Amino acid sequence: xxxxxxxxxxxxxxGFGLAALVLHAQADDASRSIxxxxxxxxxxxxxxxxxxxxxxxxxxxxxxxxxxxxxxxTPREEFLIPTTFSIPDGTGVRLDKAVYPAGTDFxxxxxxxxxxxxxxxxxxxxxRIVAExxxxxxxxxLRFQACDKSACLPPRTIPVAFNVVGx
Amino acid sequence: xxxxxxxxxxxxxILSTFAxxxxxxxxxxxxxxxRMLASVAQGELVLDPATGTPQYLSPLKGKPAPPFxxxxxxxxKVSLASYKGKAVLINFWATxxxxxxxxxxxxxxxxxxxxxxxxxxxxxxxxxxxxDDPKELAKDKLEIAQSAQKLHIxxxxxxxxxxxxxxxxxxxxxxxxxxxxxxxxxxxxxLGLTSKDDIESNIKKALGN
Numbered sequence: 020x021x022x023x024x025x026x027x028x029x030x031x032x033x034g035f036g037l038a039a040l041v042l043h044a045q046a047d048d049a050s051r052s053i054x055x056x057x058x059x060x061x062x063x064x065x066x067x068x069x070x071x072x073x074x075x076x077x078x079x080x081x082x083x084x085x086x087x088x089x090x091x092x093t094p095r096e097e098f099l100i101p102t103t104f105s106i107p108d109g110t111g112v113r114l115d116k117a118v119y120p121a122g123t124d125f126x127x128x129x130x131x132x133x134x135x136x137x138x139x140x141x142x143x144x145x146x147r148i149v150a151e152x153x154x155x156x157x158x159x160x161l162r163f164q165a166c167d168k169s170a171c172l173p174p175r176t177i178p179v180a181f182n183v184v185g186x
Numbered sequence: 187x188x189x190x191x192x193x194x195x196x197x198x199x200i201l202s203t204f205a206x207x208x209x210x211x212x213x214x215x216x217x218x219x220x221r222m223l224a225s226v227a228q229g230e231l232v233l234d235p236a237t238g239t240p241q242y243l244s245p246l247k248g249k250p251a252p253p254f255x256x257x258x259x260x261x262x263k264v265s266l267a268s269y270k271g272k273a274v275l276i277n278f279w280a281t282x283x284x285x286x287x288x289x290x291x292x293x294x295x296x297x298x299x300x301x302x303x304x305x306x307x308x309x310x311x312x313x314x315x316x317x318d319d320p321k322e323l324a325k326d327k328l329e330i331a332q333s334a335q336k337l338h339i340x341x342x343x344x345x346x347x348x349x350x351x352x353x354x355x356x357x358x359x360x361x362x363x364x365x366x367x368x369x370x371x372x373x374x375x376x377l378g379l380t381s382k383d384d385i386e387s388n389i390k391k392a393l394g395n
Contacts (some may be wrong), residue, residue, distance in 0.1 A: 096284075098281050098282060098287075098333060099282060099284065100282045127284065127285060127288065127379070129285075129288050129379055129381075130288050133284075135284065164282055166283075166284060166285065167378075168379075169285055169378035169379040169380070170285060170359040170360060170361065170362075170377060170378030170379065171280070171282070171283045171284065171285060171286075171359060171360050172358065172359055173280075173312070173358075173360075174282065174314075
């Protein structure tokens with residue numbers, strides 16, 4: 020009985036140890052990918068079911084990498100690149116309208132007077148889509164330009180892929 | 187007896203698992219270190235474990251600045267070689283880069299301050315150029331010119347900086363600056379917004395002070 024109890028405890032410690040190793044490895048990967056420029060990640064949904072031929076709202080969820088921000092859809096300065104979502108033609112799903120969240124204020128430490136309108140952490144875009152009947156793989160695109168407190172990454176476009184079932 | 191054997195087997199299994207986990211962790215870290223070294227060879231930001239802040243490691247430091255010939259906003263070819271004998275700050279920037287707009291006035295002031303001692307700045311725009319469409323290309327050039335004008339840049343502005351991303355270590359983030367001495371050797375590099383003092387200190391290194 021005692022031996023079994025000790026065995027269970029050791030097994031639990033091993034389990035925790037392995038879980039910590041896996042989580043640590045994932046955290047290292049995340050920090051590397053941030054510096055390589057993958058500053059925004061599409062989260063979900065993977066699949067939505069909508070009424071065919073009718074406008075339907077789909078909420079798309081995104082995450083901005085820790086320490087980075089991207090310009091909102093309506094940056095205050097003309098030279099800044101706005102975040103935009105689009106769906107290419109010919110996919111059986113049309114983007115009728117995209118509603119973007121308001122940006123939050125952000126100032127660079129070396130220029131506290133200039134407020135930027137940005138998204139950071141997680142944000143959503145409300146996409147109003149019209150789908151034909153059937154199954155469609157939507158390969159939308161999110162264009163954005165990310166910076167941290169001192170440097171900027173080049174503008175990027177990432178795929179926003181999700182299945183749309185039009186019924 | 188059977189129970190002892192069972193417990194011994196379980197303990198051996200667990201110890202083996204620990205050993206395997208340790209080996210796997212070592213291999214993972216070794217591979218991560220190799221990846222980091224490979225990326226440093228391309229010019230990369232790496233996190234300083236002591237401060238937790240990104241630091242720029244440029245493989246170009248101490249080496250001859252990669253040569254280039256780029257067009258300025260008027261279409262005139264400008265070569266780095268023509269600046270030999272001068273200390274040169276090669277400043278990569280872009281119209282969409284907010285931190286670049288903060289450091290540009292500092293660079294203008296420093297250029298005015300040190301020009302008489304043989305210092306020059308070459309601003310190289312990393313903005314994408316649509317070379318397939320002459321109208322779009324003209325529009326791209328106009329936007330760069332307007333941005334440079336708004337910033338009161340009084341030194342040469344070259345375009346198509348993206349063509350230098352490989353020789354200059356990736357140019358993954360902006361602003362990025364390389365300080366070249368009179369012999370054409372890179373003596374310092376900066377990635378991201380730092381401070382006017384840092385820039386001035388590196389200019390002095392390039393001038394040989």
